[in-house]
Amino acid sequence: MKLPERNTLGVITCKSKGMPPFLETTYFQQLSHEGLRMGLPVIVFSPMDVDWKQRKVSAWHWQPKRRAWTAGTHPLPSLIYDRCYYTNSRHYTRYKPYVERLAQDPDVHLLGRPLGGKWSTYQLLEPNPSIRPHLPPTSKLVSSRDLEQALDHYGSILIKPNGGSHGRGVIALVPFDHGYNIRGRTLRNQPLHFSLPTRTKIISWVQEITANTRYIIQPYLSLVTADDRPFDIRILVQKNGSGMWETTGSAVRTGKLHSLTSNLHGGGKAERTLSFLQQHFSENTTTRITHTIESLSTMVPRQIEREHGRLVELGLDIGVDRSNRVWLLEVNSKPGRSVFLLTGEKEQRRQSVLLPVQYARSFFFGPTGGSV
CATH class of the missing domain: 3.30.720 (Signal recognition particle alu RNA binding heterodimer, srp9/1)
Structure with missing residues (x-):
């Protein structure tokens, strides 16, 4: 699909306290920087701030020279990148009609269609016989x-x-x-x-x-190291400028001793994947785990797109139990990127910002084979 005009990428996000009034300011700033470099301006706004009569939005854009976010009124973009995070079902219900209005407008296109909850995602994946053995029964x-x-x-x-x-x-x-x-x-x-x-x-x-x-x-799966620290592996897969899936990077998240989850928001830490696996598993087991992860990183996006519709990126959370069995724990269509900063992998972090812009740019200017 090639969009004919209004080559601006609109990023929708939920309102929050502070200035600017949204989260992920660092990511959106980096997204804006790459967008400007590639001739694709980026604006950030709440789906609640669309004036449908005028087809305009109250939005924010990053000004590099001033190093500041500036508010203004802009034409409604024809391409939308959904980064709305909902804290609970009430929050989701509040935003749902505004996001749906954008998704249903014939002149507005979503970069990717967000996934529903864990149950609906399980139902998308479970029919695939190659993925099914890696899904915890749900x-x-x-x-x-x-x-x-x-x-x-x-x-x-x-x-x-x-x-x-x-x-x-x-x-x-x-x-x-x-x-x-x-x-x-x-x-x-x-x-x-x-x-x-x-x-x-x-x-x-x-x-x-x-x-x-x-x-x-x-x-309940025992997904812990020998010294009882929970861990999982976050894989980031994204579309590139040619609309093809790439694995941008991976990182291991480790939790506190005897804690249940390894999530960074629960006090976890991030480590580089290969060095972690080599430290905790034999060479043969590390090779087998890596191969399984690579297979899942290829199969899962294709399976979900086939059943669900277009995506832009996915975060896959992978666990390994005490029998060295690999499990696909969760799939997230709005993955974060902070884990790459914590592991010091700056190139993976930059690539994780670059690819959504390249993919968005292809809607206006056609596919590209690599960095622009």
Whole structure:
């Protein structure tokens, strides 16, 4: 698809306190820098700030000479990059009609169609026989019977908010001699660690905390190093200027000792992937894990696009259990990039900014074979 005019990339984001009134200011500043370098201006705005009658938006743009964000009124861009993050279902519901209005407008095109929650993403991936063995069995938590059946079947289970991120609301329920051990984080990202003596009390507690939020259930997988530090591997795959998928980079996120998740927002750290794998696994196992990750990085974007529609980028979260089995834990269509700064891989960070601009530019000027 080649768009005929208005060669501006509009980035939509949720409003926040402060100036400028949005998050990811560093990323958007870098995006703007690369856009200007390639002849593709970038403006940032809330989907709530569209004047449909005038087809104009109240937006912000980065001014390199002043090194400042400036507010102004701009024509509604014909190409939109969705970077709206929703903190909870109420937040999502508030923005949904505004984002849908943009997506449904015949003269507006989304760079990529965001994924839904964890359950719908699982349903997109599960039919693929090559991906299925790497997916933790997943079901919806609707009633106490769902919880009881999962506890009977798996013993130890993990419950996750269907739409959550950053490890918020992820809780493990693990049986021990005197009841159940509960570990994880609240929806406000506060650590949880306590026990309850009976299954009845567990079910009652879970019903209480999940009353207003949709949750999924998975078996609890031991995804930790030999010294009991949780870890996962974040893979960033993106479209390039030719519309082809590339693996931009990867990094390992390690959590605190005995903690449940390795998410950076929960106090985790970032390490380079190959050196981490070589430190914790044999040469043969490292080679096999790397090969599996490469296969998933190729298969997953194609499978989701086939079932769901156009994407621009994906973050794949990969786990490795104590049997060295590789698991695809989550897929995120609005991945962050801070992990590459923390590992000191500046070229991967720059490439992660460059590729969305190259892909967006191809909508106006046609495909490119590499850096512009």
